[in-house]
Amino acid sequence: MSKNRVSRRQFLSYTLTGVGGFMAAGMLMPMVRFAIDPVLQAKAGGNYIPTPQKVADITEVPTRVDFTFEQQDAWYNSEETGTAWVYKDDKGEIVALSPVCKHLGCVVNWEGDKTKPEHFYCPCHGGLYTKDGTNVPGTPPIAPLDVYPYIEKDGYLHLGKAEPKKGA
C-alpha cells in the first residue's frame, strides 16, 4: 500500500502543475488567437459575397445591385450593405462597378442627371463617369470608379472586394 502512496508534497506539486497549466493555457490562448486571427481574416476577406442578381438577367444597362454581408470591424460583427452597378459590356462581359465617387465618396447613379445620358452622375459636386467607370475630366473626381472582381455561382453573381481599376 505504501508503495503507491502519493506523498503530500507530490500531491501538491501535481495539482499545482495541473492548475498552473490551465491558467497558462487560459492566458496564452487568447494571445495566440490575437496574433493569428488577422491572418485567418485576411484569407476570409478573399471570399466572394453572393448577390441576389441572376447572371442571366444582366443586361447592357447598368443596374443597381444591393447585397448584404457580415462585416468584421475588429472583433465586432455587423450586417452591412453593399451596392454595385452591374451590366454587360459590348463584348458581353460582366462589369460590376463600385458606386462610391472617387472625389469625396458620395454614391453615384447611372443617368442620375437627365441632361447627362449614358453617364454615372454624382449628385454631390456633379462628378461624371462614362459607362466603363472612367472619370470625365473637368469634373471633380480624379480617378475611375473601383471595379468589383466577380464570379458566377449557381447562376448568381458573387462579388469580391472592389479594387481600383487596372491600367488607370
Next chain:
Amino acid sequence: MKWISQDIDMYIKSKEYVDTAVLPLFPVSLGDDIKQTAAMSEFISLLSIQLERQFRGRLVMLPGFSYLKSFTEDKLVNDIKLWEKELLSKGFKHVFYLTSDSSWKTIESQFEGGLIWLPSLPLEHMDEQYKNTILDDQVKQLLQLFLQKWQSGE
C-alpha cells in the same frame, strides 16, 4: 461625413466642398410615450446612417440632438436656433433637421434650416433585408429633396 475623427480630417481638408450640415433630432420620454420616442429615435438614427452614406462628400452628419419630450416649445426653438447660428456662421450654407417627431412641424417656420420630417416606420417587425430596402427608398426620396435645395441655393 460622420462625426468621427477620420471623417473630420477629410472635412478639414475639403471644406470648400462640404456646405451642408444635418442634425438628427432625437426625442426622449420616460412617460407613456417612451416606446414611441424610442422608435422615432431608432428610425431617424438608421436613416441618418444611410443618408450619410449617400451624401458623405457634401454633408456632415452631426451627432444627434436629444431632447426631452417635456421641454417647452420655446426652449426647443431657442436651442435649435443656437445650433443654427453656430453652423451658419461656420460656413455651412444649408442646415437640415431630420426628425420623426411631428411637434417640430409647428415651429419649423422659425428656423432658417429645413426640417425633414418623416413618419417613423415600425422597423422592429422587419427583417434586416426588408429594413434596408425601406430605408433605401426613403433615402431616394430625400435625394430629390437635397438636390432641389442645393440647386436653388447655388
